[in-house]
Amino acid sequence: MHLNYLALAVPFFLTFMGLEYLVAQKKRKRYFKFNDTVANISVGIAERLLDTFTVGLFYFIYDYLYRRYALFDIKASVLLWVALLMCTDFIWYWYHRLAHEVTVLWCAHVVHHQSEEFNYTVSARITVFQAFIRTGFWAILPVIGFPPAMITSMLLVHGLYPFFIHTRTIGKLGILEYILVTPSHHRVHHASNPKYLDKNYGDVFIIWDKLFGTFQKEEEEPVYGLTKPLESNSFLWQHFHFILEMLYSVRAARGWRNRLRVIFGKPDNVDPAARAVLEESFLLRNRSITETPKLNNYVVWQIATTLTLLFAFLLLQYYVPVFIQVCVTLLILLTLINCGAILEQKRWVFYLEYARYGVLCFALFYCWPHPSLVTLAGLVLATAIYYQSRLRKEYYRLVYGYTRT
Structure with a gap:
C-alpha cells in the first residue's frame, strides 16, 4: 500500500504532549489549562489538514525556481547539508523577526502567541497563512541552487526541533544555551514581560540573536501570551481578529x-x-459562561474523534477521492469551529450541527448514490426542523448541562 507516513506525526506529537502533561502533574505544576489546550490543538489540526493541499504547491514553487533560476548546481554532501541547515535557520530568523515587526506578517504569526500557557500544545499553533509566508522567504534556497528534495527534507527536520523547545518542564541546558535555541530561550520569546518583548527569534541556533542584538536571557518568570490578551476561545476569531x-x-x-x-x-x-x-460586531461575547463537565466532555470527544479522522485521512490520503477529501476537510473545520463556539457557549452553535449533517449526507451519497439514502436524509432533516425548538433545548441541556433559550 502507498501510505502517507507523515501521518505518524499526529500520534508522535500527541504522545509527547501526554508525557509532558504527566510530568507536569507529577511535579504538581499547572502548565495546562483545558480551554487553552483545546484551542492550541484545534489550530494545529487545521494547519496539518490544510497542509495536505499546499505541500505540493510549495514543492512546485521550489522546483520551478530551481530549474529556471538556480545560481549554482549544488549536489548533496555532508558539508552542503550543514550549509543548507545554516541557511535555512538564518532565513527563518529574518522571517520570524519580520513577522513580529511588520503588521501584515504579524496578522499570520499572532496566532502562535495567543496562548497564555507554554507547553508542547502551543507548538501546534501554526496556521496555513504562516506556511505561505515562510515559503516566500525560503524561495531563496532553490535560487541559490539547493535542490527541492534537499530543501523539503531539511524543512521537515528543521520544523521538528521547535516542538521540543515549547516547554516549561526543562530548565537551562548548560553549554547548549550558548549555541542552540533552548526551552529557556524560547520561553523568553513567548513572554509578554516588557524586557522580553521581541527577543530570541532563532529557531535552532541562538547565534543569530546574539549577532543581531535580539538576545535576552531568561531571568524573571515569564508571563505568557499577548500584551493585550485575546480572551476568546473562538477558532475563527483567533485566526482573523488581527486581520x-x-x-x-x-x-x-x-x-x-x-x-x-x-x-x-x-x-x-x-x-x-x-x-x-470589532468584538462588539463579530465576537458577541457571552459574559455568563459556566464550565460544566458535560461541556468539557463533549469537546474532548469531538477533538479525539477529529484527531482520529485526521490521522486516518492523512495516512490514506492517496486513496481518498477528491470529493471525499473536500467533505472531510469541511467536516473537520466545522467541528473545530463548533468546539470553539461551545467553549464560549454560543447560541448559534446548534445550527452548526445542520451543516455537519449536510456534509455527512453528501459524503455518504457520493459513496452510495442510492435514492433511498436521499429520501431518508430528507426525512431526518424535515423531522429535525419540525421539532427544532425541542431539539435545541435538549441539545443545550446535553452539551451545556442546562437549558438555554
Missing part, C-alpha cells in the same frame, strides 16, 4: 501614506481601540 483590526485601522487612517504605514509598519500602528469595536 480585521488591521483593515479597521487602514480604513480609519487618513491618506495612503498612513494606510501603508499601518500595513507595512510595526503592529503598534494598528489602532488599539479597534479590537473592542
Whole structure:
C-alpha cells in the first residue's frame, strides 16, 4: 500500500504532549489549562489538514525556481547539508523577526502567541497563512541552487526541533544555551514581560540573536501570551481578529501614506481601540459562561474523534477521492469551529450541527448514490426542523448541562 507516513506525526506529537502533561502533574505544576489546550490543538489540526493541499504547491514553487533560476548546481554532501541547515535557520530568523515587526506578517504569526500557557500544545499553533509566508522567504534556497528534495527534507527536520523547545518542564541546558535555541530561550520569546518583548527569534541556533542584538536571557518568570490578551476561545476569531483590526485601522487612517504605514509598519500602528469595536460586531461575547463537565466532555470527544479522522485521512490520503477529501476537510473545520463556539457557549452553535449533517449526507451519497439514502436524509432533516425548538433545548441541556433559550 502507498501510505502517507507523515501521518505518524499526529500520534508522535500527541504522545509527547501526554508525557509532558504527566510530568507536569507529577511535579504538581499547572502548565495546562483545558480551554487553552483545546484551542492550541484545534489550530494545529487545521494547519496539518490544510497542509495536505499546499505541500505540493510549495514543492512546485521550489522546483520551478530551481530549474529556471538556480545560481549554482549544488549536489548533496555532508558539508552542503550543514550549509543548507545554516541557511535555512538564518532565513527563518529574518522571517520570524519580520513577522513580529511588520503588521501584515504579524496578522499570520499572532496566532502562535495567543496562548497564555507554554507547553508542547502551543507548538501546534501554526496556521496555513504562516506556511505561505515562510515559503516566500525560503524561495531563496532553490535560487541559490539547493535542490527541492534537499530543501523539503531539511524543512521537515528543521520544523521538528521547535516542538521540543515549547516547554516549561526543562530548565537551562548548560553549554547548549550558548549555541542552540533552548526551552529557556524560547520561553523568553513567548513572554509578554516588557524586557522580553521581541527577543530570541532563532529557531535552532541562538547565534543569530546574539549577532543581531535580539538576545535576552531568561531571568524573571515569564508571563505568557499577548500584551493585550485575546480572551476568546473562538477558532475563527483567533485566526482573523488581527486581520480585521488591521483593515479597521487602514480604513480609519487618513491618506495612503498612513494606510501603508499601518500595513507595512510595526503592529503598534494598528489602532488599539479597534479590537473592542470589532468584538462588539463579530465576537458577541457571552459574559455568563459556566464550565460544566458535560461541556468539557463533549469537546474532548469531538477533538479525539477529529484527531482520529485526521490521522486516518492523512495516512490514506492517496486513496481518498477528491470529493471525499473536500467533505472531510469541511467536516473537520466545522467541528473545530463548533468546539470553539461551545467553549464560549454560543447560541448559534446548534445550527452548526445542520451543516455537519449536510456534509455527512453528501459524503455518504457520493459513496452510495442510492435514492433511498436521499429520501431518508430528507426525512431526518424535515423531522429535525419540525421539532427544532425541542431539539435545541435538549441539545443545550446535553452539551451545556442546562437549558438555554
